[in-house]
Amino acid sequence: MAAVTIEKFAVGAVFTLVSASSIDWLVHRYVYQKPAEVHMKLSGKFFSPDYFTARDRFREIAVSAGGGLETIPLDAKGPNAEALGIDIAWFGAANPRRVLLHSSGLHGVEGFAGSAIQFQLLNDVPTLPEDAALIVVHVLNPYGMAWLRRFNENNVDLNRNFLADRIYAGAPPTYGALNSFLNPQSPPASDLFILKAGWLILTEGMPALKQAVVGGQYEYPKGLFFGGKHFEQGPEKYKTFLTDRLSSAERIIAIDVHTGLGKHGEDTLLVEEGDYDVLRSMFGERVAPSEPDRSVAYRIRGALDTMIPQAVPKAQVFSVTQEFGTYSATRVLHALREENRWHHYGAGTLDHPTKRILKETFYPQDETWQESVLNRGKELLKQGLSKL
Ligand SMILES: [Zn+2]
Incomplete structure (x- = not known):
């Protein structure tokens, strides 16, 4: 019992x-x-932990989605001597009249967002008009993304490198005056950066300071925002690719994705000064005026935007830079400064905190931020396609 x-x-x-x-x-x-x-x-599903994972996934999905896949090989190498290249997926007409051109990773470490948007796009490729092509350019600065840097193998900020006049010289006087503060010739160390930066913002004013510091310079090769001393290999090969392959194009809408500037998770559409009215009528109020005191924007020489009309002179080109905000400008600048010190005056290896911090600065591990990137990235592509 x-x-x-x-x-x-x-x-x-x-x-x-x-x-x-x-x-x-x-x-x-x-x-x-x-x-x-x-x-x-x-x-x-769409964000990748590192460049090589992103690259493999992109190449695989480009082919399985029925696109043509080609690679522009580069001389630069990855951290384990891996070969690097710009991967390009092509959908639609071989000799298109209309083109939607989507690119990512011009600023290396900023490429995680653009890569995820592209990966999402290739998971569901839109139907294209017969005379149109969708061209998806995966990571224009693979060295930077692989090494977690904003700059390329020659420390060049590629969005300052497309100079039509080829005059790779000059720096704003304020940049020169701030050079030792922006680019200390020593390994990373705590040195009251935030306090000094706060004082500078107070005395110089944010718009003027931003313009002078991040607008680009061609005189300090180890400094931040260095535009180079010649046309870099990646940009030159990419320009040649566009010239060779888009001779039939009459209308191009180009979207280039960046991160760092603006409010966390929100995107701003940055455009060339003269294109503001027309692009605002096409893409709406997210298009920002290019004056530094009216928006998050600032003027730069040698931007990618200016190259496309030179590469394809017969086409009407509408370019927007889709910039997703991450953290405050001071925090972004500090992260760039410390990683740059580690690169030039330390061992430069990937296992250092400055690398981890830089990655988080341009690629927040925050689902809300990442979802916003995917949603807005998709929305802009849809808008671009409807305006072709
Ligand atoms: Zn950028």
């Missing part, structure tokens, strides 16, 4: 445990895991 009771009790207990765990499992599966799955779909 006692044994039966114990047995009954044991069976009951096991049953209760099973039911409880089943209910728990069901609740977990259908209540808690649902949102997690949505997150997986939006961010986890």
